[in-house]
Amino acid sequence: MTQTNFRAGPDANGLFGEFGGRYVAETLMPLVLDLAREYEAAKADPAFLEQLAYFQRDYIGRPNPLYFAERLTEHCGGAKIFFKREELNHTGAHKVNNCIGQVLLAKRMGKKRLIAETGAGMHGVATATVAARFGLPCVIYMGATDIERQQANVFRMKLLGAEIVPVTAGTGTLKDAMNEALRDWVTNVDDTFYLIGTVAGPHPYPAMVRDFQSIIGKETREQLQAKEGRLPDSLIACVGGGSNAMGLFHDFLDDASVQIIGVEAGGHGVDTDKHAASLNGGVPGVLHGNRTYLLQDADGQITDAHSISAGLDYPGIGPEHAYLHEVKRVEYVSITDDEALAAFHTTCRLEGIIPALETSHALAEAIKRAPTLPKDHLMVVCLSGRGDKDMQTVMSHMAAQEKQA
Amino acid sequence: MSRLEQRFAELKAEGRSALVTFITAGDPGYDASLQILKGLPAAGADVIELGMPFTDPMADGVAIQLATLRALEAGQTLAKTLQMVREFRVDNQTTPIVLMGYYNPIHRFGVEAFVAQAKAVGVDGLIIVDLPPEHDAELATPAQAAGIDFIRLTTPTTDDVRLPRVLERSSGFVYYVSVAGVTGAGSATTEHVSSAIERLRRHTDLPISVGFGIRTPEQAAAIAKLSEGVVVGSALVDKIANAKTAEQAVGDVLELCSALAQGVRGARKA
Known part of the structure; x- marks a missing residue:
């Protein structure tokens, strides 16, 4: 690079x-x-x-902690996983x-x-x-x-x-x-x-x-410096429009050693017509005031996005992400509804934290990657929001699964 | 001389304002929409704005949103909209057609191919709602190079500082959006329109057409006394929404068009 x-x-x-x-x-x-x-x-x-x-400081409650997710780290058996605890902010998200x-x-x-x-x-x-x-x-x-x-x-x-x-x-x-x-x-x-x-x-x-959210990355840098004395090796955040991701990523974009991963909502899979992965399954276009990657048909009509998480259910993505994708500074991957739900349950059980379904996409990617990485690899996941709002969705999904079984 | 210049020059000689009618291409279906399009000049439309449907019409009110959905559900595409113009031009060489819509479908079609085909089928002008002068290089410049007019929207929020920039590359006519709002919403007072036109005239010699919120022959007549053009859209489109059959849609739109034309033609300019 x-x-x-x-x-x-x-x-x-x-x-x-x-x-x-x-x-x-x-x-x-x-x-x-x-x-x-x-x-x-x-x-x-x-x-x-x-x-x-x-x-x-006094209203949102910043800085929020950078938390070492010890049990999830043990469970994965590889990279050392940290959560940037945005879900502890007043109102429960970034x-x-x-x-x-x-x-x-x-x-x-x-x-x-x-x-x-x-x-x-x-x-x-x-x-x-x-x-x-x-x-x-x-x-x-x-x-x-x-x-x-x-x-x-x-x-x-x-x-x-x-x-x-x-x-x-x-x-x-x-x-x-x-x-x-x-x-x-x-x-x-x-x-x-x-x-x-x-x-x-x-x-x-x-x-x-992005500027208002970039405090996420700035605090992360300081907090990891204090804990480990160095930069993270990788950052992972979920991306719908992409504000928690830009907030975490922005401060580190020029630190070439930091690998940065954005996680799109893969819905039923990016090879189906039910997903919200604009970068992995869309093409550039113009909507809502900006040129960016969009889910659209051959006639330029915007197609419906799908994700189990309402917050990622959008057929576009912030233009800076489109740019970072094109210049290959950030790697954008996708996680399906099912993978996100599995990560949701894992995080609940192992860390006593109920994450938002949006956030669960980032957690799923972390759980996928961490086992393949060395134990001294420092990985930061943006815990962008808490999952209280998603109880109904998770409940109906579990009920549907039980019925099938 | 372009068809738009020609038309506004003729009407100036007649001492009257133009009736500019808007319909969405492909609403309620391709055939009925083409029938309406072909019938509009005889019903008194002087200039036709043909809407290019887009799934996310952010500056449009409910009437045109629904028209867009009807057209898309009936299978309308940008290629079919161009085809409609081609069929219209088989027996009409004089009524200017202005395509109006949002940028994304054109972006997807490819600007170069779009401009070439639009010119070839007989499109005279473009109004692209979400392409302000800051993005002229994308479409306005290539369209004008090909001889297609690029018509700007000016609004109550376009102040004197910004107006020259907006008008700089305008051609064909200037569209004055008389209310800050979406299409089909409230209407402006004649006092407001009158002073707005006075302000615009200090900056441009182009004909000025006024739109947004004009629904009846009386309203059209009142605006026709002040401007070179009167745009009616949502009221016509509502006729299609309320029709029980495609035949009725065609008949009702053309009937309202005739009534509006009478209003406009009866209002000789002072």
């Missing part, structure tokens, strides 16, 4: 290589340009950064890292109303949480299918005072929720802040969300 400036992007037009950009309707262009200017100013303002640090950053920006810009899309509901919960904390009304767009399978999170959002709008268009999942949020934004241009939950959308969102 000769290139060492993988962290340089995006350029002034929001491009990572050929990916990213600002493919939005003219009505929204002045808004995204304004947002980019405001974000640039905020991140150079010590007062903003101080406020951000305060909420990261999503709040980004929401705190964006709500502070929204307040700074004088916006009066928050909107967001959500898949599994973790981003919706995190948005509803910061909306409550900062006294802003909040509307969450959520696919009708996702509302059905994530009822606990829907109730949490309601408790926090958010209005939830079910989206029935398309497959009633994350992409349709994002379409509807964009329609809201284009209609309410004066007072509304669109709080995108992942490293996708028009520039500056992919870079901004």
Whole structure:
């Protein structure tokens, strides 16, 4: 690997290589340009950064631990596995890292109303949480299918005072929720802040969300240095839109010795038509404001993604991941629904941690790789979220399996 | 002179505004849609916007979202949309056709092949909702090099600082989106449209067509007094949604088109 400036992007037009950009309707262009200017100013303002640090520490509970997963390590019999415990954050996932950053920006810009899309509901919960904390009304767009399978999170959002709008268009999942949020934004241009939950959308969102999430990797570097006195050998994170992965990966992109692996949702398998693996099973295109890899048919129509985990059920991926895939800095693999479920159970039983089904994809890849690696190999898995929200899904899956047996 | 220039020049000489009609290609099916397309000029449409269906029409309201779904379910593709234009041009050489939609299907088709085929079948202009001037190099530049107009959307949020950039490479006409919102949503007041057009005229000599929220002959007539073109889409598309048969869809769309045309033609410009 000769290139060492993988962290340089995006350029002034929001491009990572050929990916990213600002493919939005003219009505929204002045808004995204304004947002980019405001974000640039905020991140150079010590007062903003101080406020951000305060909420990261006292509200989210950062830094969260880098935990040595001793029993999983023993079970695999190879690499030394560490969990970056994002599930211990307030609201139970990495999503709040980004929401705190964006709500502070929204307040700074004088916006009066928050909107967001959500898949599994973790981003919706995190948005509803910061909306409550900062006294802003909040509307969450959520696919009708996702509302059905994530009822606990829907109730949490309601408790926090958010209005939830079910989206029935398309497959009633994350992409349709994002379409509807964009329609809201284009209609309410004066007072509304669109709080995108992942490293996708028009520039500056992919870079901004990554920046707010990059604390994951920065803490990991320091914590592993303190524990082991060196860099990790490998990093593993699950990728839907890819915000927890970008958060963990970004700080290490220019450390050539660190192997980086992103795990896509393979659903029933990437050789079937039921998966959500945009890089492994898609081609480049333009959707939701950015050029990236997309699941689409020969006519350029977006096809339905499938994953057991609602949070990965999206036919696209953040543009920086598309870039890192093309330049081969990050290796992207896929894990099926069944493999993720097996890893979910293993982690529950061995570590006493109930991981989110999204996170279980990263764990499955770790469990696959660790046995083949030497005992001094240091592997960090992003424990991006807790699995409480997935009880219903896991229960019905187990019931179905028992029936079959 | 391009077909769009020709048409707007003729109408200027007549002292009236153009009725610009939008339908989604392939809605409710290929044959009925082609019948509507072929019938529109006789029903008074001066310029036709033909929507290229896309699964994720982020800037469209419910009416056009549903039209898109009907077309896709009936098997419409970008290749079939181009074929429709080819069939239309067999007996119409004068009514300009502007293809309108989102970038991804064109990106997938291949820009070079798309531009060549669009030109060959007789497409006059393009409106691509999610390609702002920042991405001109992708499609606007090659399309214009091939002699296809690239029509820009200007909106209430396009301020005076940004407007020159948006208009710089515009050709054919300028589309003014009169409300911040999705297609088919609320309508703007004539006062708003009037001052917006005044502002646009300070920046461009191109004809200006106004759209979003115009549904009735009366509304069309009011806007026709102010601008060179009046765009009606969702109201026409709703006729297809409400029709019980394909024949009824064809009849109802053309009937509304005639009524709108009367409104526009009755409103001579001051």
